[in-house]
Amino acid sequence: MTLETFDPRSSAHIDAATRIWNAACGADLAFGERFMRYNTDPGYWNGQGRHQAGRLAMIDGQPAGFVLASVMKAPYANAPYSGHIDALAVAPPYQRRGIGRALVAWAETWLRGQGCAGVTVGASARTFVPGPPLELGSAAFFERLGYSRNGICCDMARDLAGYQTPPTALKASGVTVRPAQPEDKAALLGFLKREFPGGWYWECVQLLEAGSRISDYVILLSERGVDAALLVTFEDSYRPMDRFYPHRLPRPWGQLGSVGVSADRRGSGYGAALMDGALRYLQARGVRGCVIDWLVLVDFYGKFGFEVFRQYEMAGKELQRGIE
Ligand SMILES: CC(C)(COP(=O)(O)OP(=O)(O)OC[C@H]1O[C@@H](n2cnc3c(N)ncnc32)[C@H](O)[C@@H]1OP(=O)(O)O)[C@@H](O)C(=O)NCCC(=O)NCCS
Missing domain, CATH: 3.40.630.30 (Gcn5-related N-acetyltransferase (GNAT))
Structure with missing residues (x-):
């Protein structure tokens, strides 16, 4: 050899x-x-x-x-x-x-x-x-x-056909959840640099530099600006869907990354509101088989109907x- x-x-x-x-x-x-x-x-x-x-x-x-x-x-x-x-x-x-x-x-x-x-x-x-x-x-x-x-750690998955907002996602008030737009770039990067200065900040910098759609980030806006964000993947995203090994799920496939909420706003229902907004965004785009990857908080994602799909x-x- x-x-x-x-x-x-x-x-x-x-x-x-x-x-x-x-x-x-x-x-x-x-x-x-x-x-x-x-x-x-x-x-x-x-x-x-x-x-x-x-x-x-x-x-x-x-x-x-x-x-x-x-x-x-x-x-x-x-x-x-x-x-x-x-x-x-x-x-x-x-x-x-x-x-x-x-x-x-x-x-x-x-x-x-x-x-x-x-x-x-x-x-x-x-x-x-x-x-x-x-x-x-x-x-x-x-x-x-x-x-x-x-x-x-595990990946969880569900079919988004029939997804309905669970009660847990109704707790937050005065917030808006939507896909990020080009004019949100500075606010999104500012939020990630402040709250997640390690991997997530640099991942966002690199993805946007490489030409990834900024609307693959779903953001939650409170009265002070971006207070939570997560990254989603569609089959035509810059990040290949292959990474999530969704073969057993119905197509089209989608992925939703871990929820990141500002440290001083945790416990306000922001994470659940963001999850729900992102799931409804994927659902509106026709996604069926949806993976949430690399997590340990099984109970949180279980409230949205996700089940363990693969373990590592x-x-x-x-x-x-x-x-x-
Ligand atoms: C894991 C993998 C790379 C091992 O390669 P390999 O060339 O068969 O391994 P080796 O022959 O060098 O094995 C080294 C030792 O581990 C043992 N071993 C190999 N596979 C094993 C397994 N699945 N379970 C337990 N022991 C194993 C061998 O018997 C050997 O033991 P020894 O100390 O008695 O000689 C191979 O099975 C593989 O490609 N698996 C699929 C991919 C994968 O799982 N990758 C890891 C995640 S990135």
């Missing part, structure tokens, strides 16, 4: 990694090449605070497995940095031959060289999965390699300092 540098500009590499993932993870967790290109886009991972690298495992000249690893540094994150194994897969005929172990070892060495103090499986800035999907059983593989299991086991490891 040899390890070859993964080149995100190579169609052959994009194709090979996509095929390996789809063969290893099955139809329910399959994605298309556009998603693989999006998640490995060199325009995003430009080495200026956003770093990603990968390897293809080659056997007899054939790609048999791949790994991608990444780390966000300043200005997006502060030291000590925390790295990610973004995605790892070995094609079924080549499994249980030590290839997965070799790919993880390469990723850990690369991350250590980037100054990372720890590594998380999945959950990277351009996310493939929040952690190993429970249905793949691969958390046991990571455990074998010294990773600890750090709990479960979070896994991570501290990286010992090696010779760099």
Whole structure:
């Protein structure tokens, strides 16, 4: 076996990694090449605070497995940095031959060289999965390699046909919920920078710079301006829908991101009002199968008729300092 540098500009590499993932993870967790290109886009991972690298495992000249690893540094994150194994897969005929172990070892060495103090499986800035999907059983593989299991998170889903506003969404008063418009850009970014200066702020900056529709953000306006926001995805959004693995749900598909409410306005019913407004927006656009991804507050989303759709086991490891 040899390890070859993964080149995100190579169609052959994009194709090979996509095929390996789809063969290893099955139809329910399959994605298309556009998603693989999006998640490995060199325009995003430009080495200026956003770093990603990968390897293809080659056997007899054939790609048999791949790994991608990444780390966000300043200005997006502060030291000590925390790295990610973004995605790892070995094609079924080549499994249980030590290839997965070799790919993880390469990723850990690369991350250590980037100054990372720890590594998380999945959950990277351009996310493939929040952690190993429970249905793949691969958390046991990571455990074998010294990773600890750090709990479960899940995606929830429902068919929006027949969605009706639940009582919980009627508590807030004096607020308006609507898709953001171009003139809301400064207010939206100001809100995110104030309340969620980490990932969500930078995600919004990057999405808007890349030409994503601002109306994919749904905002809640109180008397003082934007006080809550969430991000939705349609099948034609800039962020590929593949990320949410909605295959078992009726089309058209939609996604709704986690609700973010100003810290001093939590408990006022803003989150539920925003959820309801966003769900009605998706419903009015014809969305049926709707996913809310990567969450732990199952009870909150359950009030809107959502049920657990997929579970992920979070896994991570501290990286010992090696010779760099
Ligand atoms: C997880 C995966 C990458 C493992 O690759 P692999 O090449 O088969 O793994 P290795 O042969 O290197 O296995 C290393 C060790 O883990 C064990 N192992 C491998 N898969 C395992 C599993 N599913 N459960 C328990 N142990 C496992 C091996 O037996 C081996 O044990 P050893 O210490 O006795 O030698 C592969 O099964 C896969 O592609 N799964 C689907 C994708 C996935 O789940 N990715 C993770 C989320 S990003």
